[in-house]
Amino acid sequence: MSLRVVLYAEGPGEDRGEDVWLPEPGELLPPDSLGAAHHLVARVIASVHTIPTAAIRFVSPLRLQGRPHRGSDLLLTRNLRRLLTFASPPRRPDLAVVMVDEDEQPSRRKDLVASTQDLPLRSVVAVPVREFEAWLIGDHASVRSLLGVTGSPPAPETMARREAKRLLTNWMEAAIAADSSQRAEPRTVQQLRAHLAQQCDLTTLERLAAFQQFREDLRHRLREHSSP
Amino acid sequence: MIRQLQIANFRCLRSVTLNLEPLTVFVGANASGKSSVFAALMTSRFVWFRIEDIWQRQQGLTSDIQATDERGGHFRRGFGVNGFGEATTTFPEPMVLQLDPQAIRTSSQLEPMHRLSPNGAGMVNVFASLPRSTRDEVAHHYCDLVPMFADIDARPAGGGAHRMVFQDRWRPEIWYEPNEVSDGSMLLLAFLLLPYQSPAPDIVAIEEPERGLHPYLMGQLIGALRKLANGELGPRPVQVLLATHSAELLEFVEPREVRFFHRSKGSGETVVEQAPVDDPSWLKSLREYDDSLGDLWLSGGLGGVPGR
Numbered sequence: 001m002s003l004r005v006v007l008y009a010e011g012p013g014e015d016r017g018e019d020v021w022l023p024e025p026g027e028l029l030p031p032d033s034l035g036a037a038h039h040l041v042a043r044v045i046a047s048v049h050t051i052p053t054a055a056i057r058f059v060s061p062l063r064l065q066g067r068p069h070r071g072s073d074l075l076l077t078r079n080l081r082r083l084l085t086f087a088s089p090p091r092r093p094d095l096a097v098v099m100v101d102e103d104e105q106p107s108r109r110k111d112l113v114a115s116t117q118d119l120p121l122r123s124v125v126a127v128p129v130r131e132f133e134a135w136l137i138g139d140h141a142s143v144r145s146l147l148g149v150t151g152s153p154p155a156p157e158t159m160a161r162r163e164a165k166r167l168l169t170n171w172m173e174a175a176i177a178a179d180s181s182q183r184a185e186p187r188t189v190q191q192l193r194a195h196l197a198q199q200c201d202l203t204t205l206e207r208l209a210a211f212q213q214f215r216e217d218l219r220h221r222l223r224e225h226s227s228p
Numbered sequence: 229m230i231r232q233l234q235i236a237n238f239r240c241l242r243s244v245t246l247n248l249e250p251l252t253v254f255v256g257a258n259a260s261g262k263s264s265v266f267a268a269l270m271t272s273r274f275v276w277f278r279i280e281d282i283w284q285r286q287q288g289l290t291s292d293i294q295a296t297d298e299r300g301g302h303f304r305r306g307f308g309v310n311g312f313g314e315a316t317t318t319f320p321e322p323m324v325l326q327l328d329p330q331a332i333r334t335s336s337q338l339e340p341m342h343r344l345s346p347n348g349a350g351m352v353n354v355f356a357s358l359p360r361s362t363r364d365e366v367a368h369h370y371c372d373l374v375p376m377f378a379d380i381d382a383r384p385a386g387g388g389a390h391r392m393v394f395q396d397r398w399r400p401e402i403w404y405e406p407n408e409v410s411d412g413s414m415l416l417l418a419f420l421l422l423p424y425q426s427p428a429p430d431i432v433a434i435e436e437p438e439r440g441l442h443p444y445l446m447g448q449l450i451g452a453l454r455k456l457a458n459g460e461l462g463p464r465p466v467q468v469l470l471a472t473h474s475a476e477l478l479e480f481v482e483p484r485e486v487r488f489f490h491r492s493k494g495s496g497e498t499v500v501e502q503a504p505v506d507d508p509s510w511l512k513s514l515r516e517y518d519d520s521l522g523d524l525w526l527s528g529g530l531g532g533v534p535g536r
Contacts, residue, residue, distance in 0.1 A: 025528030
């Protein structure tokens with residue numbers, strides 16, 4: 001048994017890596033096309049469902065008039081609905097995950113769910129507060145071990161908009177700078193983000209309300225998927 | 229009219245069954261096999277075959293091309309590199325056009341010519357060979373679509389040759405030479421001559437008819453080709469096959485008329501799909517795209533798009 005999932009996230013650092021030349025929409029994404037959000041979503045799915053992480057297959061997303069989607073497309077009802085409409089049944093995934101930053105718009109998740117819930121493709125909307133990076137730095141132990149960060153940052157969901165992004169960027173830059181004196185091949189930003197997504201402790205992230213909501217929504221949707 | 233075409237072991241077409249309409253549009257990535265279907269139709273004119281024409285260049289294989297027409301007639305061409313095997317005596321006669329604007333522009337020695345050549349060379353002879361009233365009809369239709377011109381004509385170019393000329397709408401004394409006229413305008417004239425060919429082919433297959441054409445003209449072109457396919461233009465219906473990369477062109481055809489080509493990731497063979505118009509969710513999908521088949525195709529959700 002496998003689960004085919006399409007993920008739409010806002011930035012190339014989250015969902016596509018640096019390679020924007022992807023397989024045809026609906027085809028499986030190769031491992032090097034997976035970004036931090038793919039890794040985290042796969043782990044969350046595996047944590048709420050019996051399916052193992054290895055059986056979760058991400059497929060290439062749809063395009064809009066031939067171009068890859070932009071973050072702003074996910075906030076436009078018309079474009080988001082199009083991105084969730086796979087016209088050919090064999091290409092249709094089992095589940096879509098839409099991940100957009102909250103950006104101090106408290107009703108964002110509710111609005112996006114309302115605008116897409118009648119579509120045939122089952123979808124879950126994840127809205128990290130304020131942004132996805134808050135989830136990547138939510139488990140400080142993994143941040144410490146992967147990036148060598150000392151001290152304790154404020155609670156991720158209390159940070160101002162872009163603060164988590166800024167902190168993570170600074171920490172990754174420092175880690176890469178340290179790598180260049182300690183490693184033959186310094187890690188890249190994409191690698192560091194992916195490692196954080198793969199190693200963070202999900203139980204710790206459960207303390208974040210938005211993450212908890214995402215996990216609950218996934219659990220609910222996947223229960224529907226399992227039922228006949 | 230061919231209703232169904234089955235092609236086996238020909239170039240990248242290992243095993244393809246195509247249901248065809250009076251007007252059928254092929255879309256797909258570059259090198260997805262659209263042109264190979266056209267080439268397969270042309271095998272009725274092949275004198276010999278090359279190993280390059282056989283699936284994966286496998287010596288022992290035999291290519292097989294079968295067609296069924298709307299009356300149940302069956303046509304077949306089977307061949308290997310050593311020559312023909314089984315073949316029916318007749319096969320619907322195709323005309324495959326890869327029109328080259330430069331070839332169309334070239335002056336030609338004056339001679340009767342009633343059909344376009346594959347690249348359009350000698351088009352001026354086809355035009356000049358038409359009866360006067362038909363030439364006027366073509367000129368009128370052409371100038372309606374390209375209103376910068378008031379008339380077109382074939383004029384001597386010296387040495388027994390002649391070429392097309394195009395009259396300026398605002399300065400009637402000015403006649404433009406072919407090299408002053410755009411590619412799209414030259415190609416459009418060739419398309420307008422299709423219904424007047426004699427004898428008419430059974431099938432006209434056109435590569436990238438959208439080249440150089442303004443999107444506004446696409447509807448006019450498809451309208452004319454549809455009339456050709458239905459027999460409203462010309463002495464009898466001529467089946468039309470188009471290979472295109474144009475999303476705009478798809479706005480003027482029905483979803484059931486489109487075939488989506490891609491190559492199998494596993495074997496490399498061409499796979500042809502149709503829009504799932506009988507699927508209950510199909511209409512909803514199209515509605516999400518504001519009934520735009522072009523946009524829906526560009527989404528990639530129907531196939532027929534390139535990818536890694």
